[in-house]
Amino acid sequence: xxxxxxNLNLEQLAAVTLPAQSALILAxxxxxxxxxLTTRIxxxxxxxxxxxxxxxxxxxxxxxAREMTARLSGMISANTRGMWIGTFHGLCNRLLRAxxxxxxxxxxxQILDSQDQLSSIRRLLRANNVDDEQYxxxxxxxxxxxxxxxxxxxxxxxxxxxxxxxxxxxxxxYEEQCQREGVVDxxxxxxxxxxxxxxxxxxxxxxxxxxxHILVDEFQDTNDLQYQWLRLMAGGGAVVFAVGDDDQSIYxxxxxxxxxxxxxxxxxxxxxxxxxxxxxxxxxxxxxAANALIANNSRRLGKNLRxxxxxxxxxxxxxxxxxxxxxxxxxxxxxxxxAEGRLRSEIAILYRSNAQSRVIEHALFSAGIPYRVYGGLRxxxxxxxxxxxxxxQLMDNPHNxxxxxxxxxxxxxxxGARSLEQLQNMARQHDVSLYAAIPYMSGKAGTSLAAFVxxxxxxxxxxQQMSLPEMVKMVIERSGLIAHYQKEKEGADRIENLGELVNxxxxxxxxxxxxxxxxxxxxxxxxxxxxxLPTESGVEVLExxxxxxxxxxxxxxxxxxxxAGESQAQEGQDALQLxxxxxxxxxxxxxxxxxxxxxxLFPHENSTQEVDGLEEERRLMYVAITRAKQRLYLSCSQTxxxxxxxxYNIQSRFLDELPEGILKWITPKKQVYWSGSTSxxxxxxxxxxxxxxxxxxxxxxxxTWRIGEAIFHKKFGDGVIVSLEGEGAQVRAHINFGRxxxxxxxxxxxxxxxxx
DNA sequence: GTTCCACGCGTTTTT
DNA sequence: CGCGTGGAAC
Numbered sequence: 001x002x003x004x005x006x007n008l009n010l011e012q013l014a015a016v017t018l019p020a021q022s023a024l025i026l027a028x029x030x031x032x033x034x035x036x037l038t039t040r041i042x043x044x045x046x047x048x049x050x051x052x053x054x055x056x057x058x059x060x061x062x063x064x065a066r067e068m069t070a071r072l073s074g075m076i077s078a079n080t081r082g083m084w085i086g087t088f089h090g091l092c093n094r095l096l097r098a099x100x101x102x103x104x105x106x107x108x109x110q111i112l113d114s115q116d117q118l119s120s121i122r123r124l125l126r127a128n129n130v131d132d133e134q135y136x137x138x139x140x141x142x143x144x145x146x147x148x149x150x151x152x153x154x155x156x157x158x159x160x161x162x163x164x165x166x167x168x169x170x171x172x173x174y175e176e177q178c179q180r181e182g183v184v185d186x187x188x189x190x191x192x193x194x195x196x197x198x199x200x201x202x203x204x205x206x207x208x209x210x211x212x213h214i215l216v217d218e219f220q221d222t223n224d225l226q227y228q229w230l231r232l233m234a235g236g237g238a239v240v241f242a243v244g245d246d247d248q249s250i251y252x253x254x255x256x257x258x259x260x261x262x263x264x265x266x267x268x269x270x271x272x273x274x275x276x277x278x279x280x281x282x283x284x285x286x287x288x289a290a291n292a293l294i295a296n297n298s299r300r301l302g303k304n305l306r307x308x309x310x311x312x313x314x315x316x317x318x319x320x321x322x323x324x325x326x327x328x329x330x331x332x333x334x335x336x337x338x339a340e341g342r343l344r345s346e347i348a349i350l351y352r353s354n355a356q357s358r359v360i361e362h363a364l365f366s367a368g369i370p371y372r373v374y375g376g377l378r379x380x381x382x383x384x385x386x387x388x389x390x391x392x393q394l395m396d397n398p399h400n401x402x403x404x405x406x407x408x409x410x411x412x413x414x415x416g417a418r419s420l421e422q423l424q425n426m427a428r429q430h431d432v433s434l435y436a437a438i439p440y441m442s443g444k445a446g447t448s449l450a451a452f453v454x455x456x457x458x459x460x461x462x463x464q465q466m467s468l469p470e471m472v473k474m475v476i477e478r479s480g481l482i483a484h485y486q487k488e489k490e491g492a493d494r495i496e497n498l499g500e501l502v503n504x505x506x507x508x509x510x511x512x513x514x515x516x517x518x519x520x521x522x523x524x525x526x527x528x529x530x531x532x533l534p535t536e537s538g539v540e541v542l543e544x545x546x547x548x549x550x551x552x553x554x555x556x557x558x559x560x561x562x563x564a565g566e567s568q569a570q571e572g573q574d575a576l577q578l579x580x581x582x583x584x585x586x587x588x589x590x591x592x593x594x595x596x597x598x599x600x601l602f603p604h605e606n607s608t609q610e611v612d613g614l615e616e617e618r619r620l621m622y623v624a625i626t627r628a629k630q631r632l633y634l635s636c637s638q639t640x641x642x643x644x645x646x647x648y649n650i651q652s653r654f655l656d657e658l659p660e661g662i663l664k665w666i667t668p669k670k671q672v673y674w675s676g677s678t679s680x681x682x683x684x685x686x687x688x689x690x691x692x693x694x695x696x697x698x699x700x701x702x703x704t705w706r707i708g709e710a711i712f713h714k715k716f717g718d719g720v721i722v723s724l725e726g727e728g729a730q731v732r733a734h735i736n737f738g739r740x741x742x743x744x745x746x747x748x749x750x751x752x753x754x755x756x
Numbered sequence: 757g758t759t760c761c762a763c764g765c766g767t768t769t770t771t
Numbered sequence: 772c773g774c775g776t777g778g779a780a781c
């Protein structure tokens with residue numbers, strides 16, 4: 001016990017050893033959040049306050065769940081497998097698998113990822129002759145997910161106009177389609193298990209009695225449905241230990257509701273609020289920057305990070321003349337950091353949006369510096385992998401219409417759109433799956449479809465005794481996928497990925513502790529993440545919880561949907577880390593570059609229109625800053641190519657919000673030409689590029705304008721002329737309108753007033 | 757059924 | 772500017 005608790009600071013110790021009452025832990029960046037969470041569980045177990053069966057720990061990412069499990073096994077001797085540790089979606093999946101019957105789902109229901117959901121919706125719209133201009137699939141998906149996250153079924157949604165009424169109808173049809181096909185989307189996992197527990201008293205009471213301690217990571221990211229799910233699960237008087245940081249809430253745009261933190265304090269009568277403010281990650285100047293920045297946000301729960309690490313180096317600020325120039329600076333700086341002996345993997349280049357990475361990648365590539373870009377397509381999201389997985393889905397259940405449609409003509413086998421249209425009519429007519437409707441088909445379409453049936457049945461027969469990796473190998477060959485990509489010019493990577501899928505299957509068995517030679521179609525008592533047969537004394541099943549029988553194949557399919565896998569990138573090599581700020585959350589690096597610190601980009605222009613959008617952007621910047629351990633670089637650029645146009649941006653307000661004393665300007669700090677305040681009261685400064693053009697003048701319509709001159713425009717307000725171009729009637733000026741941004745105005749049209 | 761070009765669109769995205 | 776989608780032509 002002594003060993004378990006040693007080296008915890010007082011705040012952490014207090015959190016770990018809190019009495020059995022619900023608590024909220026405000027854990028600042030780098031304050032040892034995961035450590036507190038895992039030590040808390042270990043402490044509860046070691047003090048005998050709970051058995052492994054009584055623990056429910058929820059995270060948002062698989063990675064976090066894995067890390068928690070791994071750390072916990074290092075702390076306790078008991079098997080972590082008895083505990084329910086996982087993501088919201090993973091745990092809900094587990095509930096639904098165990099109680100599929102009560103949840104009105106087929107035993108081997110399949111999970112749609114966002115891509116699958118979208119194609120499912122597209123198919124629905126086509127089948128119902130809906131104009132997808134008027135009802136874009138993406139918008140409908142958003143609408144449906146949003147409704148589900150508010151706990152609303154189609155029958156419960158209130159439509160405010162005709163258009164929405166139609167959306168609701170389509171939502172209803174989508175529900176029917178999913179139910180018919182035995183598939184659930186991500187939001188459905190949550191909602192369905194919520195409904196399962198709220199309707200089924202016995203089940204609810206069973207789980208409420210079982211889980212006496214519920215621990216939640218990244219609580220600020222919970223959405224409304226997840227919060228209600230927690231309330232339901234904890235309804236029997238469980239102790240909820242919620243860890244989160246309102247300052248790091250950056251997923252409001254996806255439905256995360258920081259308000260859940262205050263709601264939690266109210267609903268659970270939280271007496272214990274502990275702040276973890278001791279930071280073990282960053283040097284003082286970096287923390288000071290973070291603290292000063294976030295202080296500009298209102299409605300915070302309040303928190304100030306401190307460190308014992310000393311001030312460290314100043315925060316370096318660089319103003320580039322162009323995005324290219326910015327990228328070159330990054331390259332040079334990164335080079336010298338590596339020359340100093342730093343690992344490339346300890347250097348991160350962060351940006352607000354993915355579009356910014358291209359210039360940087362190009363510069364790094366030219367300089368021959370290894371780098372790795374995070375984000376983009378992940379392994380199980382790749383088209384060739386999706387195709388292979390669809391064939392595997394058909395091995396489990398050929399009546400899966402979406403899997404069927406995905407590969408019935410891929411590789412092409414002469415089954416075109418009109419054949420499928422006929423088939424769909426036939427299926428509707430006989431109320432059966434597409435696969436089952438094939439025997440009703442005649443003519444040429446019937447022949448080629450029958451050939452497909454023979455392919456599927458043949459593969460199913462042959463793979464009957466095969467292990468999962470053998471089955472995967474067999475399917476990617478027999479389906480013709482390999483041959484197809486061999487014919488393609490750029491198919492080599494895809495073939496390589498398909499080969500990688502065989503390895504992924506092998507690795508999966510290993511991870512789950514499933515014997516490598518167990519037939520893929522053998523219904524074993526394994527459960528994803530947690531076999532229910534871990535002890536020597538035999539199968540360990542709590543009363544009221546059925547043994548989940550699942551084939552290795554279905555377990556693998558589930559795994560692929562719930563965990564998209566790492567992004568494909570060259571492994572093994574020490575490489576610079578490139579990612580969006582969102583993707584960097586939870587990570588840390590010796591040196592961090594935050595790029596593109598310009599108004600319109602970071603904060604992003606779209607965010608300023610959303611309620612509290614600016615505050616979310618600021619939290620995003622806060623997250624970015626607090627990733628850095630020793631060295632932090634901030635950069636912005638005067639010009640930037642965006643969508644094929646050159647944009648003239650002004651420096652981000654976030655730069656202004658940092659204390660001057662901790663900054664070191666690599667380029668001269670901008671000269672402030674004029675400052676004042678807008679009608680809204682926000683004070684700001686007008687600035688011109690550090691490399692100020694000469695006091696050039698241009699005349700038009702009898703007036704002469706000078707660079708640097710302060711002017712007033714009826715629509716944009718006060719501004720400063722930054723550059724002038726053209727002659728006579730063609731004179732145009734770049735004018736910095738402060739918060740309104742940089743505008744290019746034609747001076748023969750725009751009416752400017754001269755300010756004294 | 758396949759291929760090619762024109763057009764449009766371009767924040768972030770744990771599951 | 773560069774990509775992915777979708778329509779029209781081979």
